[in-house]
Amino acid sequence: MSIKVPVPEPLQRRHRQTLEGRAWLGHLPASLHQAIEQWQLDVDLPSGALPWHGHTGIVVPVRTSGGAPAALKLAFPHDEALLEPLALTLWSGQGAVALLDSDASLGALLLERLDQSRPLLKIPMDEAIAVWGKLLKDLSIHPDARPEWRLIPQVAATAERYCDELPQRWADLAEPFPRWLLEAALEVCQTHGAVSRRSNNDVLVHTDLHYLNILAKTGTPVAGEADAKDYVAIDPQAKVGDAEFAVAPCLWNRLEDLPHRNAEAGLRRRASQLAQAAGLDEGLAVAWTIVREVENALCYLEEAGHSGDATRSLWVASTMAGKTLPDLPAAHQLKTLH
Numbered sequence: 001m002s003i004k005v006p007v008p009e010p011l012q013r014r015h016r017q018t019l020e021g022r023a024w025l026g027h028l029p030a031s032l033h034q035a036i037e038q039w040q041l042d043v044d045l046p047s048g049a050l051p052w053h054g055h056t057g058i059v060v061p062v063r064t065s066g067g068a069p070a071a072l073k074l075a076f077p078h079d080e081a082l083l084e085p086l087a088l089t090l091w092s093g094q095g096a097v098a099l100l101d102s103d104a105s106l107g108a109l110l111l112e113r114l115d116q117s118r119p120l121l122k123i124p125m126d127e128a129i130a131v132w133g134k135l136l137k138d139l140s141i142h143p144d145a146r147p148e149w150r151l152i153p154q155v156a157a158t159a160e161r162y163c164d165e166l167p168q169r170w171a172d173l174a175e176p177f178p179r180w181l182l183e184a185a186l187e188v189c190q191t192h193g194a195v196s197r198r199s200n201n202d203v204l205v206h207t208d209l210h211y212l213n214i215l216a217k218t219g220t221p222v223a224g225e226a227d228a229k230d231y232v233a234i235d236p237q238a239k240v241g242d243a244e245f246a247v248a249p250c251l252w253n254r255l256e257d258l259p260h261r262n263a264e265a266g267l268r269r270r271a272s273q274l275a276q277a278a279g280l281d282e283g284l285a286v287a288w289t290i291v292r293e294v295e296n297a298l299c300y301l302e303e304a305g306h307s308g309d310a311t312r313s314l315w316v317a318s319t320m321a322g323k324t325l326p327d328l329p330a331a332h333q334l335k336t337l338h
Helices: 009-015 019-038 079-091 125-139 147-151 155-172 179-192 263-278 282-301 307-320
Strands: 057-063 069-075 099-103 108-112 114-119 203-206 214-217 231-233 238-241
Touching: 009 019, 019 057, 019 069, 019 108, 079 099, 079 108, 079 147, 079 203, 079 238, 125 203, 125 214, 125 231, 125 263, 155 179, 155 238, 155 282, 179 282, 179 307, 263 282, 263 307, 282 307
Parallel strands: none
Antiparallel strands: 057 069, 069 108, 099 108, 114 214, 203 238, 214 231
């Protein structure tokens, strides 16, 4: 029996641009069919509705053979997607969506069903920060003897690589922002790279822990103040290293919630509140944010059509470095990222 699941147009448009993407889209219906058959699932998608999707994957609501709600995710094969089942296995439902089964040959994950209509994006900022901090504590587990740990890349190794790569990329782009900001990022990388890595501080880090990647569990109360136990993280991009590396996505998102007057101070205050909520070193959280946003800015500048994203990254990076670059738009005029 053929199982028809529509592929959302934005996902098709994104992946039609490359040969690999077109091949993945071509195999997607067969992969969905095979996953549904082998796990004995029923598609639980209302007539005419589209499945959920992100930039690199599709998520179909399903029910298991016993009638329990679940979610079937198929992702375009890339490094973060290959690491996702490893990280979810290590967390084992502690602060993250529960992994029910996986098939690496299909790039398929069978996951706990969550309420996709209730991301942390939709709750007041003070409540969101409290939930985020509790989740980060739960997610920050230390390495043990399980074999999955050996396959997760290290933050320190990433920093070491940036020491070599960022100066050349900056030069290749004709020095698109002041040298001092590049050097601020490089100093952090040199201090916290592989040579000076503090392995006793290593934890499993969800490096994309922004407000849309935290969803409420199904069946939890909708009214009242948000409770951290009702939320879990999805879509991990896992690394091993300082938990402070996880703060940055919560600073480059929800810029529209910053105060109109002195948004720069508001961003620095948000960083402090996030660090306090999760029991982190505030200075280290700021330092890693500078690194990540400098690298993000270079990535955006290397791709056509992303100048607005690059401008946002430079505003965040320079603001966290204590000297917002001149001639940038005000915070509320920056391109939002959701």
